[in-house]
Amino acid sequence: MRWSPGGRSRHLEDRRGRGFGGPAGIGGGILALILALIFGPQVLDQSDGTTTTDAYGEVGLAPADSAAEEPMVQFMSFLLDDIQQTWDGAFGRAGGSYRPATLVLFRDGTRSACGIGQSAMGPFYCPLDEKVYLDLGFFEELDRRFGAPGDFAQAYVVAHELGHHVQHLTGLAERVRGFQRSDPDIANELSVRLELQADCYAGVWAHSAAERGMLETGDVEEGLNAASAVGDDRIQRRTTGSLNVDSFTHGSATQRAEWFTRGYRAGNSTACDTFRAG
Numbered sequence: 001m002r003w004s005p006g007g008r009s010r011h012l013e014d015r016r017g018r019g020f021g022g023p024a025g026i027g028g029g030i031l032a033l034i035l036a037l038i039f040g041p042q043v044l045d046q047s048d049g050t051t052t053t054d055a056y057g058e059v060g061l062a063p064a065d066s067a068a069e070e071p072m073v074q075f076m077s078f079l080l081d082d083i084q085q086t087w088d089g090a091f092g093r094a095g096g097s098y099r100p101a102t103l104v105l106f107r108d109g110t111r112s113a114c115g116i117g118q119s120a121m122g123p124f125y126c127p128l129d130e131k132v133y134l135d136l137g138f139f140e141e142l143d144r145r146f147g148a149p150g151d152f153a154q155a156y157v158v159a160h161e162l163g164h165h166v167q168h169l170t171g172l173a174e175r176v177r178g179f180q181r182s183d184p185d186i187a188n189e190l191s192v193r194l195e196l197q198a199d200c201y202a203g204v205w206a207h208s209a210a211e212r213g214m215l216e217t218g219d220v221e222e223g224l225n226a227a228s229a230v231g232d233d234r235i236q237r238r239t240t241g242s243l244n245v246d247s248f249t250h251g252s253a254t255q256r257a258e259w260f261t262r263g264y265r266a267g268n269s270t271a272c273d274t275f276r277a278g
């Protein structure tokens with residue numbers, strides 16, 4: 001993908017340096033989480049004494065880690081702004097207005113308005129605080145464990161999560177949740193349709209990126225591959241853990257790739273009515 005670093009997005013919230021991390025790693029994170037559940041969140045802010053303030057002014061993130069991850073943070077910032085500008089334009093043309101979501105980068109675990117987020121859950125969107133939560137370590141999992149490497153695979157993940165924000169802004173997500181409460185028998189099916197629509201929305205953004213000459217050979221395939229790799233069927237076949245793009249049922253590999261493609265070809269969210277189709 002063609003892009004140039006433009007600094008940090010003002011919609012990026014960097015929590016990587018807060019608690020949870022350090023030499024104890026994931027085990028320490030889980031322990032901190034349990035302690036936090038018992039004793040309250042102030043436990044999460046305890047420093048392990050080995051970390052320091054880095055060049056970006058964050059307490060608790062080792063400078064070496066911070067420097068190593070900075071290119072990725074810049075890429076996330078770029079994606080966040082680019083995807084949201086695309087939706088801002090689309091909302092504007094439809095006579096609406098877009099309210100930007102925040103992207104929270106964290107390690108191991110963090111608090112959200114939807115409960116404690118853990119890395120093992122994979123990236124997720126919380127409509128209550130309108131934030132996407134992401135542990136950069138997920139991309140390593142996506143590459144090694146799910147066989148979906150590449151910058152555009154990562155772009156797909158961010159675009160998918162922001163797709164859930166769009167569903168929240170249009171009011172669709174809340175309407176669907178209402179239907180799910182009143183008819184639990186179809187709750188799962190409705191979740192799948194929401195997920196496929198978020199894939200389609202990721203495709204809509206990919207179309208816009210392509211139009212602006214940002215895609216390189218193989219990028220769309222990377223996105224498609226990522227969409228398929230995190231399909232329910234593949235995940236169930238592969239996992240020992242419960243890694244997922246977020247915590248809902250998502251649809252099969254074929255379905256996910258199909259809807260990403262629909263959005264990509266059309267370049268318009270009207271192609272993404274997963275509730276009418278099928």
Ligand SMILES: [Zn+2]
Pocket residue numbers: 160161164195198245246
């Ligand atoms: Zn999702």
